[in-house]
Amino acid sequence: xxxxxxxxxxxxxxxxxxxxxxxxxxxxxxxxxxxxxxxxxxxxxxxxxxxxxxxxxxxxxxxxxxxxxxxxxxxxxxxxxxxxxxxxxxxxxxxxxxxxxxxxxxxxxxxxxxxxxxxxxxxxxxxxxxxxxxxxxxxxxxxxxxxxxxxxxxxxxxxxxxxxxxxxxxxxxxxxxxxxxxxxxxxxxxx
Amino acid sequence: xxxxxxxxxxxxxxxxxxxxxxxxxxxxxxxxxxxxxxxxxxxxxxxxxxxxxxxxxxxxxxxxxxxxxxxxxxxxxxxxxxxxxxxxxxxxxxxxxxxxxxxxxxxxxxxxxxxxxxxxxxxxxxxxxxxxxxxxxxxxxxxxxxxxxxxxxxxxxxxxxxxxxxxxxxxxxxxxxxxxxxxxxxxxxxxxxxxxxxxxxxxxxxxxxxxxxxxxxxxxxxxxxxxxxxxxxxxxxxxxxxxxxxxxxxx
Numbered sequence: 001x002x003x004x005x006x007x008x009x010x011x012x013x014x015x016x017x018x019x020x021x022x023x024x025x026x027x028x029x030x031x032x033x034x035x036x037x038x039x040x041x042x043x044x045x046x047x048x049x050x051x052x053x054x055x056x057x058x059x060x061x062x063x064x065x066x067x068x069x070x071x072x073x074x075x076x077x078x079x080x081x082x083x084x085x086x087x088x089x090x091x092x093x094x095x096x097x098x099x100x101x102x103x104x105x106x107x108x109x110x111x112x113x114x115x116x117x118x119x120x121x122x123x124x125x126x127x128x129x130x131x132x133x134x135x136x137x138x139x140x141x142x143x144x145x146x147x148x149x150x151x152x153x154x155x156x157x158x159x160x161x162x163x164x165x166x167x168x169x170x171x172x173x174x175x176x177x178x179x180x181x182x183x184x185x186x187x188x189x190x191x
Numbered sequence: 192x193x194x195x196x197x198x199x200x201x202x203x204x205x206x207x208x209x210x211x212x213x214x215x216x217x218x219x220x221x222x223x224x225x226x227x228x229x230x231x232x233x234x235x236x237x238x239x240x241x242x243x244x245x246x247x248x249x250x251x252x253x254x255x256x257x258x259x260x261x262x263x264x265x266x267x268x269x270x271x272x273x274x275x276x277x278x279x280x281x282x283x284x285x286x287x288x289x290x291x292x293x294x295x296x297x298x299x300x301x302x303x304x305x306x307x308x309x310x311x312x313x314x315x316x317x318x319x320x321x322x323x324x325x326x327x328x329x330x331x332x333x334x335x336x337x338x339x340x341x342x343x344x345x346x347x348x349x350x351x352x353x354x355x356x357x358x359x360x361x362x363x364x365x366x367x368x369x370x371x372x373x374x375x376x377x378x379x380x381x382x383x384x385x386x387x388x389x390x391x392x393x394x395x396x397x398x399x400x401x402x403x404x405x406x407x408x409x410x411x412x413x414x415x416x417x418x419x420x421x422x423x424x425x426x427x428x429x430x431x432x433x434x435x436x437x438x439x440x441x442x
Contacts (some may be wrong), residue, residue, distance in 0.1 A: 024211050029407055036243035050250050057252050065316055114298065121240045127365070128241040137384045147238050168196040171203075179234040187237060 005069040013060055013147070024053050027070065031077050031151065037144045038081040040133055048084060052077045067158070074149070074159055078141065085135070124187055131181035139174030142167055193217075193224055202231050219436065239422075248407075249400030 005024070011019035031052050036045035055076050056063075063072055132140055138160070145151045145159065157164045194214075201214050218225050290407035 013355045017252060017254060024252065025407070028250050029411065032246060032248055033243045036246075037241070042244050042246055046248065049248065053250050053252065064408060070232050082351055124237050125240040125242060126238055132241070141239070147235065153203075154198075165196055168199045172199045175199075175231050175234050177237070179230055182234065182237055 006065065009060070009063065009069050012057075013063075014045065016088070023069065024047060027073055028053070030070075031073055033148065033159060034074060034077050034144065035081055038078065038137075038141065039084055039134070045085060047079060048145055051080055055080075068155075071151075072150075072157060078136045078159070082137075105108070127182060127185045127187045128178070131178050131185070134181060135174050135177060137164075139170045139177070142170040143174045143178070147169060198224060198231075202228065202235070215436075218438070231252065233377060242327065247404055249396075249403060 003019075005023060005026070008019045008023050008026075010047070028049060032045055032049040035048040035052075036042060036061070039048065048114070051161045052073060056073055063069070063176050065134055067075075073075065141160065142156055145156045146153075151159065153164050196216050197206065197210060206214070218228065221386065
């Protein structure tokens with residue numbers, strides 16, 4: 001049975017560096033994904049993810065387990081993303097589409113997914129990325145936390161320090177805007 | 192009714208039994224809400240297509256990381272340090288060999304050797320705008336470079352021999368020169384060994400990072416498969432619910 005986050009946190013607080021690095025290994029991808037989806041830049045997202053773990057490591061003594069470790073990491077990440085956006089005074093950037101590598105696509109495709117499907121999925125993915133970049137930060141964050149990190153409404157409300165009903169409203173409004181934008185881009189109706 | 196918060200709760204299946212019953216009754220009668228729910232579900236499916244670019248993440252907190260650990264950017268070799276070291280070695284060697292460089296109307300002239308004194312009279316320099324670099328200047332340059340290198344290099348080296356050579360003036364015997372050259376060679380060998388060890392360590396680190404990335408990719412793949420299975424179940428459940436409603440209505 002896999003060791004829980006809480007157990008690893010307890011060991012890390014006792015000075016076990018390996019345990020903390022297990023947490024890093026476990027959470028580095030979700031944290032990077034969160035940072036990327038919020039700020040839209042790969043390199044900066046990597047920096048934010050790295051800084052998140054450094055800050056978590058330094059502040060581990062102050063983490064009393066009142067929230068889940070993952071929620072704590074998410075909070076640090078979102079704060080860092082906010083700092084970055086404030087510093088850069090910019091909205092997230094949808095990265096320019098890179099060239100489509102057929103070998104890469106072939107490798108990425110699942111057994112039941114054709115190359116055409118993979119290409120189509122990537123195009124939809126880019127359209128989603130562009131549409132998400134247009135959303136206000138609070139709506140975007142609520143959607144990211146719900147759709148890609150599976151948080152409950154209550155967990156999102158705690159994370160963003162807002163009422164439960166606000167989370168639902170942000171989700172509804174954000175999804176509605178996305179839907180219209182995707183329709184505009186000719187994406188709705190595919191799949 | 193058309194309660195959007197309730198609709199969102201239903202969309203994400205975070206709704207209690209009574210609310211669900213109430214909403215389903217409403218949906219059966221309200222085409223607008225039904226269409227909206229279907230559209231929102233479609234949008235959610237599209238959202239699943241957005242994945243961040245694959246990125247190599249091999250973060251690791253290392254011992255003594257009270258200061259920020261070396262980032263993935265700084266793991267690369269400090270080229271400036273090697274360049275400075277190379278210049279320093281060349282300069283030191285030039286100082287030992289009593290190199291004299293002149294540039295005049297008759298072209299570039301490089302002369303080495305300890306047997307004769309280095310000419311110092313300015314009149315012998317054809318172009319006074321480009322004076323010869325004397326051993327004393329070489330020594331000063333070497334000393335400056337050495338100080339700079341010591342500032343830059345993080346690792347503790349022992350530049351004592353080189354510094355001593357650089358500062359020791361040009362008048363030494365051939366045996367002394369040989370001894371110093373041997374010292375330089377020995378130091379160079381030590382440095383090469385250190386660089387080799389560094390490269391081996393970097394290779395080991397990269398290999399380990401790749402292994403962890405591969406493991407994470409496999410884990411992600413497994414999670415993706417699980418998510419796809421869950422989505423299929425959800426769709427089946429929705430379909431069953433739809434069929435059930437239709438059958439109820441037809442009754």
